[in-house]
Amino acid sequence: NAGVTQTPKFQVLKTGQSMTLQCAQDMNHNSMYWYRQDPGMGLRLIYYSASEGTTDKGEVPNGYNVSRLNKREFSLRLESAAPSQTSVYFCASSIGRNTEAFFGQGTRLTVV
Amino acid sequence: QKEVEQDPGPLSVPEGAIVSLNCTYSNSAFQYFMWYRQYSRKGPELLMYTYSSGNKEDGRFTAQVDKSSKYISLFIRDSQPSDSATYLCAMSATPLTGGGNKLTFGTGTQLKVEL
Numbered sequence: 001n002a003g004v005t006q007t008p009k010f011q012v013l014k015t016g017q018s019m020t021l022q023c024a025q026d027m028n029h030n031s032m033y034w035y036r037q038d039p040g041m042g043l044r045l046i047y048y049s050a051s052e053g054t055t056d057k058g059e060v061p062n063g064y065n066v067s068r069l070n071k072r073e074f075s076l077r078l079e080s081a082a083p084s085q086t087s088v089y090f091c092a093s094s095i096g097r098n099t100e101a102f103f104g105q106g107t108r109l110t111v112v
Numbered sequence: 113q114k115e116v117e118q119d120p121g122p123l124s125v126p127e128g129a130i131v132s133l134n135c136t137y138s139n140s141a142f143q144y145f146m147w148y149r150q151y152s153r154k155g156p157e158l159l160m161y162t163y164s165s166g167n168k169e170d171g172r173f174t175a176q177v178d179k180s181s182k183y184i185s186l187f188i189r190d191s192q193p194s195d196s197a198t199y200l201c202a203m204s205a206t207p208l209t210g211g212g213n214k215l216t217f218g219t220g221t222q223l224k225v226e227l
Contacts, residue, residue: 042200042218043200043202044217045215100144100146102158103156
């Protein structure tokens with residue numbers, strides 16, 4: 001049971017570099033989410049996709065872009081990484097809006 | 113003021129103790145309430161999911177929601193060292209109240225159950 005799979009698990013970037021975090025779910029869920037988790041801040045929503053073909057900004061979208069490639073896949077792109085984007089990034093999915101979300105194992109990103 | 117407040121701990125208890133974890137919230141539109149457990153360097157995993165007020169029990173875990181007080185709790189009976197983790201509360205509003213499509217999380221309470 002794969003559930004929600006994120007790649008890569010770890011990444012170190014230099015300031016100004018770009019990268020894409022990949023996420024795929026095999027639970028036939030409609031909604032997908034990207035969160036970041038920082039000490040003392042909890043989980044904060046970056047972007048979400050309520051259904052295939054739609055994306056919306058969350059609480060902290062600046063510096064990020066997303067693509068809902070199909071029902072299974074939802075990617076997060078950092079166009080020009082900054083040290084403030086050093087964080088643990090989690091992808092999640094849910095059957096529908098406002099229902100329980102299931103999380104991937106996270107991507108630990110360090111921007112130097 | 114944050115929409116969801118949660119004491120970060122750490123909370124340290126002896127094995128076998130009853131643990132009480134709590135969150136308060138300010139948004140009266142919240143209808144769905146969840147508790148997640150997160151082990152160190154892992155993703156959050158869903159423990160309990162409740163809708164509106166009342167209690168829900170699952171094995172050693174009981175979730176309580178008191179909407180009148182805007183207060184939710186998670187009780188762990190007969191706590192075990194394997195329960196040592198960070199516990200996150202999460203909540204969301206229903207579409208009918210225009211609450212949107214996202215979960216709002218507390219910052220998490222770190223729990224350590226000692227032998």
